[in-house]
Amino acid sequence: MSFTLVLGGARSGKSRHAEALIARHPAPWAYIATAEAWDDEMRARIAEHRARRGAEWTTIDAPLDLPAALAEAGARPVLVDCLTLWLTNLMLGEHDIAAAGAGLRAALAGRAAPTVLVANEVGLGIVPENALARRFRDLAGGLNQDLAARAASVHFIAAGLPLVLKGEP
Amino acid sequence: MSFTLVLGGARSGKSRHAEALIARHPAPWAYIATAEAWDDEMRARIAEHRARRGAEWTTIDAPLDLPAALAEAGARPVLVDCLTLWLTNLMLGEHDIAAAGAGLRAALAGRAAPTVLVANEVGLGIVPENALARRFRDLAGGLNQDLAARAASVHFIAAGLPLVLKGEP
Amino acid sequence: MSFTLVLGGARSGKSRHAEALIARHPAPWAYIATAEAWDDEMRARIAEHRARRGAEWTTIDAPLDLPAALAEAGARPVLVDCLTLWLTNLMLGEHDIAAAGAGLRAALAGRAAPTVLVANEVGLGIVPENALARRFRDLAGGLNQDLAARAASVHFIAAGLPLVLKGEP
Structure with missing residues (x-):
């Protein structure tokens, strides 16, 4: 396992930066x-x-099952965009977040091809009023710390x- | 065109830093x-x-028309504080934001004197509930990316x- | 006075980092x-x-009176976690925030032992609707700037x- 984590705020250019990191490797991606x-919206x-990415990219939709999507990507360089929406989907669907995190870590540990993960930093504003x-915010921060390590x-x-x-760099 | 963009959060000291950058050049500013x-408030x-800045500064009020204000500043070193409030004013007044952005880029391209732009980073908190x-947040992030480039x-x-x-530095 | 300020967002790992900075010095802490x-919650x-910290740590509870707590810590290396909650406590209790800030500065100026202060960065999201x-946000940003200087x-x-x-580092 050797992946890059790209963190940033909303509209910070993190997807574009992550795409450029993948494009250092030969297509298809x-x-x-x-x-x-x-x-x-x-x-x-x-x-x-999707319009920004060209024909060298194959899109795999995976709102929940990242391990299956990473297996499908196989030996191709892969960009996961983004972990924060994945976490949102897990929370809204009341899935087991600890189990999903363990599954992601296992899938990443088994990969040899270049892998870039995009995540949002969401903890730098005022404490939200909504529980x-x-x-x-706590789960997203914990996930970011775990993956950054x-x-x-x-x-x-x-x-x-x-x-x-x-x-x- | 050769300007400096100073980004930061609320009460991060970005105005003060930008003033210090301008003060490296001879007054008036x-x-x-x-x-x-x-x-x-x-x-x-x-x-x-305004109290912090001294007599060497001339203030030009420009809630909307930055190109006119930059023309008025002429050959003096200029600090624009801040682009995020300008964007707020454009949005609240339902002005054409794409056209305003193009006008700003053209005005900056024509400047030779030192220019420092201040903008807020607003995308590092939780997704706002309000559309x-x-x-x-999207427009501010896009503007910051465009100017940073x-x-x-x-x-x-x-x-x-x-x-x-x-x-x- | 020679202290370290550790800034970060919610769940950014700032407490853990601050604990590691203190643990460079001999216990007790x-x-x-x-x-x-x-x-x-x-x-x-x-x-x-508390569970993460070991027996080498003594906890001093100080929701408001940081100078007394710093005096109690004496010559031991001390971690203050965190200033942003302290500021919240001062605001909710309608205490004199300027006086509390002056008291903190005086207490820090008198310390010789290693001191690490943790604070939240809260100004990088959208302007809160709530006054x-x-x-x-303004007070927290001002406190962070003052201590960082x-x-x-x-x-x-x-x-x-x-x-x-x-x-x-």
Whole structure:
């Protein structure tokens, strides 16, 4: 297992940076999309991301089952975008989050091909008034810490510019 | 065009840092203020910022028309504080944001004097429940990315301390 | 006075990082806890933090009076976790925040033993709709700036990984 974790805020350019990291490797590339298009806002965002990626990318939709999607990606370089939406999907569906995290760690441990994970940093604002949002913030922060400890490199993106927190640029 | 973008959170010390960057150049300096004093809270904040700056600064109020204000600043070193309030003013007034962005880029491209732009990073908290706040967050993030790509240097400020994301300290 | 300020978001790993900084010095260590257990959520979080620390730590509860707690810690290396909850306690109790800040600065100026202060960065999200939250955000940002200017070193933590903003790693 040797993956890169790309962290950043909303509209920070983290997907674009992660795509550039994958494009250092020969195509074809796999894109694991965790977003579900419940509404027009999400549909527009998904369509925009998909239009930016070219024909060298195969999209695998995986709102919940990341281990299966990583197995399907196989030996191709893979980008998982993003873990924070995956966590949202797990929470909304009342899935076992600890078990899902263990499954993701096992799937990552078994991979040899280049792997880039994108996640949102969500803990730098005021404490949310909503208890569910506070629980989500805690889980997202815990997941980010756990993966950052295992990652070969961690990049924090602000305004499209990367800051290397760990490992190689 | 060769400008510096200063990014940071609320009360991070970004205005003070930007003022220090301008003060490396000979006075007189121009300060383009995008804030509008709709309430006492804003009036107090504007007065505090204005009191900190000395007589070497001329303030140009420009809630909307940054190209005109930059033209008025002319050959003086100029600080624009801040782009995030400017974007707020554009949104609240239902102005054409794409056209305003193009106007700003053209005005910056034509400048030779030192220019420092201040903007807020607003995307590192929980997803806002309010759709307008989400749209604002997307636009602010997009504007920051676009300007960061064009800037000669980008500084991120936390607790008054700068982190160089791009270019010269 | 020579202290380290550890800044970070919620669940960023800042307490763990601060504990590791203290553990570079010989035990016994003092832990000044500003958290008050008003509800089960806080009780669980406090218990989790306390369980992680070993027998070498003495906990001093100080929701409000940090100077007394720092005096009690005496010559032991001390970790204050965290200033943002302390500020919350001051605000909720309608205490004199400027006086409390002056008291903290005086207590820090008198210390010779290693001292690590933990604080939250809360200003990187959307402007809160709630006026009290905006005031809190301003005060927290001002406190962080003031202490960062006095600190010998300042570390920003994201996903458990430190970024040195000032001084020694």
